[in-house]
Amino acid sequence: MERELKYVDMVEQPISMHPKKFALWLFMVTVVMLFAAWTSAYIVRQAEGNWLEYDLPEVFWITSGIVVLSSLALQWAYFSAKKDNFANLRTGMVLTVLLGIGFLVGQWYSWIALVDREVFFVGNPAGSFLYVITGMHALHLISGLLFLIIVLISTFRLKVHSQAMNTMEMATTYWHFLGGLWLYLFMFLLLNH
Template sequence: MESVQQYKVDKEPQATLAMDPMKFILWLFLVSIIMLFASQCSAYLVRRAEGNWLEFEMPKIFWYSTGVLLMSSAAMQWAFFSAKKDQFKQLKVAISITFVLGLAFLWMQFEGWKELVAMNVYFVGNPSGSFFYVFTGLHGFHIISGLIVLLYSLTAAFKLKVHAKNLRRIQICATYWHFLDLLWLYLFVFLLTFN
């Protein structure tokens, strides 16, 4: 009888590693975005090596938009820290600033496209221009999705659903937004280096 009880104690289930399903979905989504842009960068380098490649100077507004996106990332981090400390007023202000800077980034990207057109760099034509529009357009699309996530978090913050004991929304939002910022930095350096 003792040996049976001892056996039962020894065979208790071990704790399993668990991950929040929403965070898991986010990480899968981020990996898919990385794969998408990795394939585009690879195609860019292969096509560039074939020749018939128009070289053009990147409009300065893309430099400024990069600074705006970095500021938005700082504001997002401020929002996260404010949520951890239950500083609701700062949280609302920080998320609002992040949202406005995200909109400003999109507007600046659009203005950059207008400058490219003025330089006779079009979506249809030389592959270098096509790739530039595809890279910036795909990233812009993801920024729009990031703004939707931000809006969701902003609404939750105003309803006081984001606080020190409920950081899930703000963590997902911050992770996605910082990822988009890092992705843009990578694309920006890539396009500067290989244009």
């Protein structure tokens, strides 16, 4: 007796991601590559000698604390959105935006402290690298703040809630990424300046 073999095509569910989220992840990978290149170049150039020795501004410690607090505030807002707790959602978003602005102000004061220590953008490459790395992070942080402000406005229009979390998820992902990036950069600079 001959047996018949039956082939059943199993349709697999493809891994899917919202196109905007996918674009955000691609952008973040690009940013990681950019900062990896700069930090690698920093190490290579530092090894060549003629490197200005200076102390990092103390305000970097404060801005690092601010960025951690801003991530905590945003995570609280995210959880509040999932529970449709609009008062906490708005409060968390406002706190995150204010802390983000505080971070940028702190970064500005770090540049003032660098100038006071005679570390300039031009001249020794040590200063140039520091200004480029912190300046580019600040530029990305500004883009993150603009995104947060858009989400904040959406929260007041009741467009962010448990059934509409896409923009909130993207803003949270990007902001945590920027916070983690800053902590990496700060540790890198502490260990390599």
